[in-house]
Amino acid sequence: MGAIRDALAGRRIAVLVGSGGVGKTSLAAALALGRALEGGKVLVCTIDPARRLANALGLASLGNRESRVPEEKLALAGLAPGGQLFAMMLDVKRTWDDLVARHAPDQAGRDRIYRNRVYQQLSSALAGSQEYMAMEKLYELATERDYDLIVLDTPPTAHALDFLEAPGRLLDFLGNETAQALLAPALSAGKLGLRLFHLGSSYVAKTLARFTGTEVLTELAELMASFQSMYDGFKNRAAAVRALLAQPEVGFVVVSSATPASVDEGLYFFERLRADAMPIAGVVVNRVTPALWPGGGPTPPASALAEAVAAHFPGARPGPDGLAARLARTLEEHETLARADAAEVSRMERKTRARLVAVPRLERDVHDLASLSRLAARL
Amino acid sequence: MLASLSSAVPGPALLDRRLVVVTGKGGVGRSTIAAALALVAVRQGKRVLVCEVNAQERVAPLLGGPPAGPSAREVLAGLSTLNVTPRAALREYGLMVLRYRAIYDAVFENRLVRFFLRAVPSLSELVMLGKILHEVRFEEGGRPRWDLVVLDAPATGHAVQLLRVPRVLLDTVPPGPLRRDAQWMQALLVDPAVTAVAVVTLPEEMPVNEAIDLDQAVREVLGMPRGALVVNALPRERFSAEELGRLEAVREAPPPLGPAARAAWLQGVRAELAMGYLARARAAIDLPTVEIPLIAREAWDLKAVEEVALWLEEALARHPAAARAASSGGPA
Numbered sequence: 001m002g003a004i005r006d007a008l009a010g011r012r013i014a015v016l017v018g019s020g021g022v023g024k025t026s027l028a029a030a031l032a033l034g035r036a037l038e039g040g041k042v043l044v045c046t047i048d049p050a051r052r053l054a055n056a057l058g059l060a061s062l063g064n065r066e067s068r069v070p071e072e073k074l075a076l077a078g079l080a081p082g083g084q085l086f087a088m089m090l091d092v093k094r095t096w097d098d099l100v101a102r103h104a105p106d107q108a109g110r111d112r113i114y115r116n117r118v119y120q121q122l123s124s125a126l127a128g129s130q131e132y133m134a135m136e137k138l139y140e141l142a143t144e145r146d147y148d149l150i151v152l153d154t155p156p157t158a159h160a161l162d163f164l165e166a167p168g169r170l171l172d173f174l175g176n177e178t179a180q181a182l183l184a185p186a187l188s189a190g191k192l193g194l195r196l197f198h199l200g201s202s203y204v205a206k207t208l209a210r211f212t213g214t215e216v217l218t219e220l221a222e223l224m225a226s227f228q229s230m231y232d233g234f235k236n237r238a239a240a241v242r243a244l245l246a247q248p249e250v251g252f253v254v255v256s257s258a259t260p261a262s263v264d265e266g267l268y269f270f271e272r273l274r275a276d277a278m279p280i281a282g283v284v285v286n287r288v289t290p291a292l293w294p295g296g297g298p299t300p301p302a303s304a305l306a307e308a309v310a311a312h313f314p315g316a317r318p319g320p321d322g323l324a325a326r327l328a329r330t331l332e333e334h335e336t337l338a339r340a341d342a343a344e345v346s347r348m349e350r351k352t353r354a355r356l357v358a359v360p361r362l363e364r365d366v367h368d369l370a371s372l373s374r375l376a377a378r379l
Numbered sequence: 380m381l382a383s384l385s386s387a388v389p390g391p392a393l394l395d396r397r398l399v400v401v402t403g404k405g406g407v408g409r410s411t412i413a414a415a416l417a418l419v420a421v422r423q424g425k426r427v428l429v430c431e432v433n434a435q436e437r438v439a440p441l442l443g444g445p446p447a448g449p450s451a452r453e454v455l456a457g458l459s460t461l462n463v464t465p466r467a468a469l470r471e472y473g474l475m476v477l478r479y480r481a482i483y484d485a486v487f488e489n490r491l492v493r494f495f496l497r498a499v500p501s502l503s504e505l506v507m508l509g510k511i512l513h514e515v516r517f518e519e520g521g522r523p524r525w526d527l528v529v530l531d532a533p534a535t536g537h538a539v540q541l542l543r544v545p546r547v548l549l550d551t552v553p554p555g556p557l558r559r560d561a562q563w564m565q566a567l568l569v570d571p572a573v574t575a576v577a578v579v580t581l582p583e584e585m586p587v588n589e590a591i592d593l594d595q596a597v598r599e600v601l602g603m604p605r606g607a608l609v610v611n612a613l614p615r616e617r618f619s620a621e622e623l624g625r626l627e628a629v630r631e632a633p634p635p636l637g638p639a640a641r642a643a644w645l646q647g648v649r650a651e652l653a654m655g656y657l658a659r660a661r662a663a664i665d666l667p668t669v670e671i672p673l674i675a676r677e678a679w680d681l682k683a684v685e686e687v688a689l690w691l692e693e694a695l696a697r698h699p700a701a702a703r704a705a706s707s708g709g710p711a
Contacts, residue, residue, distance in 0.1 A: 020405025020534055021586070156405050156534065260679060261437060262406060268435075292638040300635040308636035312629055313622075326617055327639040333675035334642035340677045363648045365584050 003355045004253060004379040005034050007281040011251045013142055013150050013244075014281065017273070018255035019265040020156030023286040025049050026366040026375065027255055027359075028153035029057060032085060033369065034376030039082030040148035043141065047090050047134070047155045053367040057087040064091035064137075066145075069369075077369035083148070090155075095133040096123035103233035113226050118219045122170070130155040132166040139241040164245075164276060167238040171231075251281030256348065258288045258341035258358075263348050270352050282355035284379065285345050290360040291338040292331070299335050302328040390571035393606045393695060394420045397523070398515045398567070400530045400603070402538040403579035404589040408611045410437035411679070412579050412671070413531035415687040418442075419695065421457045422688075425526035429460045430511045432533055432541065436462045443681045451514070459525075461514070465503035468510040504544045505561075512564050515573070535593045542568065542601050568603055575606030580660060582613050582653035591663045608666040609691075610657055612673045614650040623647040669694040 008014050014031055016024045025046050032044035043066055049059060058069050069085040097114065104110035113119050122129060131154065138152050227234075244250065252273050256266030266283065273280050293299050302325040309316050309324040316323040345358045359378050366375050393399060394416065401413040410431070417427045417438075428451055429438045436446040444454035449467035451459040517524045532538040545568065548561035568574055576597050580590035590608065597603050618626065626640040626647070661668055671690045676683045 022406060257406065259406070261410075264435070292641050294634055294638065300639070305635050305639055308632070312632070312636065313625060323618075323622065327636075327643050330617060330646050331635075331639040331642040334646065336675040336677055343677070363645060365652070367584070 002357050002377070002379045004282045004284060004357050005031065005376070007355050008035075008149070008251050008253075011249050011279075011281065012148065013138065013152070013250040014253055015138070015152045015154060015245070015250065016253045016255050017154050017269050019262055022255050022257045022262055022266075023366075024255050025053060025153045026372065027253075027284060027286065027379070028151045029053060029087070030366070030372045030375040031253075031379060032087075032149065032151040033079075033081075033372050034379065035149045036081045036083045036085035037079060037373065037376070041084045041086075041146065042149045042151070043086040043088065043145070043147045044151045044153070045088050045090055045134075045137065045141065046153040047130070049089065049153075054089070056368050056372070057085075059087050059089050064088065064094045066141075074369060077373070079369060079373055086147070090134055090137055092130045092133045093123050095137050096129070099133075099136055099234070099237075100230070103230035103237075105229050109226055109229070113223065116219055116223045116226070118223045122223075129166070129170070132170055135167060135241045135245070136237070139237070139244055142244060164242075164272070164278075167241065171235055171238055246276075246278060248279050250279050252278055253281050254283045254352075254354075255286060256283075257286050258344045260344060263344045266348060267351055270354070280354060282357065283348060283352055285348055285356065285358045287361040288345060288358045289334065289337040289341045291335065291342065293335050296335070296339070299332045300328060304328075390575070390604060393575055393577065394423065394425070394527060396527070396573055396575045396606070397525075398512075398528050398530065398574045399606065400532050400538075400542070400574065400576045401579060401609075402532040402535060402576065402593065403609075404581075404586045405534040407579050407581045407586050409534075409579050410441060410531050411684060411687055412577070412609050412611060412691075413529045414438045414441050414684045415691050416577070417458050417527075417529050418455075418684060418688040419692045420527045420529075421455065422692070425457070426524070427458050427527045427529065428514055428525045429458070429529045429531055430514065431460070431462045431531045432507055432511075433464050434462060434531070434533070436460070438531055441679065441681070441684055463507045463510050465507055468506040469503065472506040472509050504541045505548065505557075508541055508544055508564060509560060512567050515567065516563075535589050535596075539593070539596050539600060542603065546601070568601070571604035575604050576601075577607045577609055578605070578664070578666075579609045579611055582610055582656040582660070584656060587656045587660045590660055594664045594666070605666055607669050607695075608660060608664050609669045609671065610660065611671045613657065613670050614646060614653050614673045616647070616650045616654060618643055618647045 008031065014028075016028050016031075018024055025048070028046060029044050029049075032042045036042040044057070046054075046057075046059070049057065056073070058067055058073065066086045066088040069087055071081075074081055074085070100113050100119075101110050104113065134152060134154055138150065141147070141150055254266050254270045254273070256262040263285070266285075270280065270283065302322070305324040305327050306318065309327065313323055319325065345356070349356050357379055359375065362371065362375070364371060366372060390396065399416060401409050401416065403409050413429055414437075417429045420427045431438055439445060439447050439452070439454045439460040442454045442458070442460075444452075444460075447454070447460045447462055449462060449464050451461040453459045511528065511530055514525060515528045533541060545561040545565035548557060549565060578590050578593055578597070580586040594605065594608070597605055623644060626644050629636055630641045630644055631637055632640065657668075657670075669691060671687055671694075674683060674686055676686075
């Protein structure tokens with residue numbers, strides 16, 4: 001077992017964070033599969049898996065519900081888990097709707113919120129909404145199910161760690177007392193149908209309306225009014241989610257690839273987690289080009305390869321496009337990429353001083369259970 | 380083939396438009412491609428602005444300069460960069476609408492109002508896009524301030540969210556200043572004489588899936604003119620299948636042959652996979668494909684971007700629309 005799975009051994013929740021395109025989803029699935037093979041009941045909750053990975057996990061058509069990865073699929077891949085592997089895909093809109101349904105005083109109140117256009121925007125497109133719901137779903141799963149380990153793959157955020165800040169930010173907004181005061185005339189006029197001038201003589205409100213149009217503010221006022229009765233429920237829940245994340249039974253795994261941009265973002269995630277006193281299990285630098293030339297010195301020129309090529313490839317042509325020349329060029333380029341990647345891995349190591357696993361770039365894409373289990377072995 | 384290419388790319392050559400929007404999945408090298416496109420245009424004598432959107436700035440540092448912040452700053456002769464932030468863009472936009480700074484400050488520097496601005500659907504996207512498009516159409520002394528604006532747009536979903544704001548507003552907002560702004564912005568975005576979208580991808584599964592979805596969104600959701608598909612970091616097939624088979628067999632041989640064979644075999648596997656994904660992207664996206672080979676470098680700096688720019692320049696010159704523009708004498 002590698003350093004990351006070792007660090008997660010005693011924990012119940014693993015949260016993978018990092019910028020888009022670094023392979024978080026595959027790593028999340030691999031970590032989950034690894035634990036299931038050891039005998040745990042494990043869930044991986046993903047956001048947007050590659051189609052073949054989704055198929056491998058049996059996620060073709062399921063949204064927002066957990067489903068067990070069939071034993072036959074695992075057996076076909078030559079895997080005999082001592083435990084059980086479950087997978088689910090997060091549906092952000094459905095999670096919002098469930099949350100509203102959970103806290104709404106009655107069905108009419110719930111439906112009023114569902115119809116509100118500001119809510120529709122909030123629940124599907126507002127920055128931070130996905131992150132908030134990922135955390136919300138995690139809390140529900142962690143408190144209402146009996147998994148030994150839940151692995152959460154977080155959405156590709158536009159801004160690092162939106163998922164820690166988003167709930168507070170959205171709630172601050174929806175429950176903002178000054179905002180409610182500003183909109184109070186609109187709130188009290190609620191049932192009669194709102195007009196902008198009901199926003200009062202407030203200059204601020206009128207000026208805002210010049211930018212947004214009156215209808216948007218009206219719907220916003222309506223949403224805030226509907227939300228008032230649910231605010232405490234939401235707020236308590238968000239506080240509980242936040243408290244859960246800080247528990248030692250949680251382990252954050254920061255994921256990056258070996259490009260400078262990705263390592264920069266990984267470091268930013270890492271610093272933010274540390275500043276917020278979140279439990280960090282370790283760092284994964286994914287898809288690292290492995291060094292192949294022993295000693296790491298200058299790679300051999302074509303002339304140094306000519307003899308061995310002639311011995312193994314009788315008839316290979318010499319010259320600038322000959323096999324020896326192409327081999328020399330390919331090895332040199334490979335080692336250049338390997339040195340660049342190694343420099344980024346050591347920068348990550350130096351700056352985090354955390355448990356770090358560098359996963360070599362695998363020959364094939366990781367989207368079947370057999371390759372996931374090979375990936376798990378490296379973590 | 381030529382006919383289908385030119386129907387996919389009506390209007391002038393990519394860099395003869397006024398606005399090129401560069402987008403694609405996270406991690407595919409959008410900023411590098413945006414910076415390289417800008418370099419190519421600068422070499423053609425254009426004055427170029429690269430806009431990043433509320434990002435940790437990459438373009439200016441890639442080109443060897445300090446981050447520009449929220450107002451344009453020249454990083455190389457003829458090439459400026461800018462990082463558009465919601466706060467600065469809102470301020471600029473607010474001042475344009477309200478005309479008086481004191482009023483703006485009273486209203487918009489209010490902490491409470493900033494809450495609203497976050498929740499009011501798409502307002503921050505609107506002001507950021509407004510700032511960028513304002514740069515596109517701004518003229519001084521009877522000529523445009525910039526010959527070309529390259530927008531280093533956010534990753535797929537966020538880019539669509541940004542670019543569809545004018546249309547959403549046109550569907551929902553009653554007549555007023557906001558609607559008037561949405562109108563000119565939308566007109567500019569869908570005009571093939573002005574704008575083109577360049578989708579960047581890597582020859583890998585997820586980036587290609589996303590590029591295909593994105594291209595569909597550009598056509599069906601945004602209705603914007605599409606310019607090119609840029610396939611970045613493409614490993615070339617360098618060894619024949621027969622050679623690879625035999626190289627695989629000697630991967631464990633002692634150095635120098637073993638390590639060289641292993642590197643070659645890895646390269647071959649990767650190139651073969653990449654060719655498959657390239658073919659899939661081409662089959663699904665009827666755009667001229669610009670292929671940028673995988674460039675092995677220890678540091679990503681101006682030299683690296685210049686190398687990418689050379690490949691871009693060559694590929695764009697082969698591009699039928701580019702050839703058409705060249706034969707008609709190009710821009711004045």
